[in-house]
Amino acid sequence: MRSLGFGKRHVPDLPQLHRVCETNYMALMKLLPLGAWPAPGREFAVGDSLQFHLRLLEESRYTSLIEITQGNADWPDYLRAYLQVRLYHDARMAEVCVSQQIERLQPSYDYPNPQMHHRDEKEQWNLFLAEWLKFCLAHGYARVEFIRP
Numbered sequence: 001m002r003s004l005g006f007g008k009r010h011v012p013d014l015p016q017l018h019r020v021c022e023t024n025y026m027a028l029m030k031l032l033p034l035g036a037w038p039a040p041g042r043e044f045a046v047g048d049s050l051q052f053h054l055r056l057l058e059e060s061r062y063t064s065l066i067e068i069t070q071g072n073a074d075w076p077d078y079l080r081a082y083l084q085v086r087l088y089h090d091a092r093m094a095e096v097c098v099s100q101q102i103e104r105l106q107p108s109y110d111y112p113n114p115q116m117h118h119r120d121e122k123e124q125w126n127l128f129l130a131e132w133l134k135f136c137l138a139h140g141y142a143r144v145e146f147i148r149p
Contacts, residue, residue, distance in 0.1 A: 013123070020126045021093040027133035028066070028087065028094050041067075044140040052136060062090045065097075070132070083129060096125040 032042055032054060041055030051072055058065040064087040071080035084098035098104065 017123060017126065018093065020123075020130050021095050024085070024126065024129050024133060025087060025092050025094040027130070027137060028085070030137060031133070032066075044136055046135070046139045046141075052132075052140065057084065063088055068129075068132075081132075083125065085129065094129070096122065096129050099125045 031044070041053055044052040044054070046052075049072070051070070053067075053069045055067045055069075056064060057067050066085050066087065068083040068085060069080060070082075082098075082100055083096050085094050086097050087094050
């Protein structure tokens with residue numbers, strides 16, 4: 001791990017970021033294969049108290065934008081994780097572009113900054129997504145509601 005002391009500008013490790021984004025894409029395709037998006041989205045759960053929701057926001061030929069939320073409706077906002085992830089189908093990569101209260105993640109931030117974002121905030125959110133997807137694939141199950149005819 002490299003030091004991010006004061007006065008040093010953060011330079012993203014692009015090969016590492018690409019590996020994480022490619023891994024995230026493949027994990028998301030395991031959860032929701034292309035063309036299998038249900039209209040309202042998909043809900044996953046780990047036990048009865050931890051829920052994850054994936055919802056398709058935009059779809060085009062080469063990209064899709066999905067929303068990922070974690071937590072129950074009765075949880076306070078600060079406990080509910082929120083991400084928007086852009087899927088690049090031609091490159092087979094998934095990149096976090098919005099997180100919590102950050103409307104558009106920058107590749108790097110000067111530090112200190114008024115919002116107190118980390119210099120490598122975007123990299124950290126992509127790594128968080130990788131861990132979250134690994135957790136969902138290992139321990140989660142899809143909640144399916146059956147509708148009677």
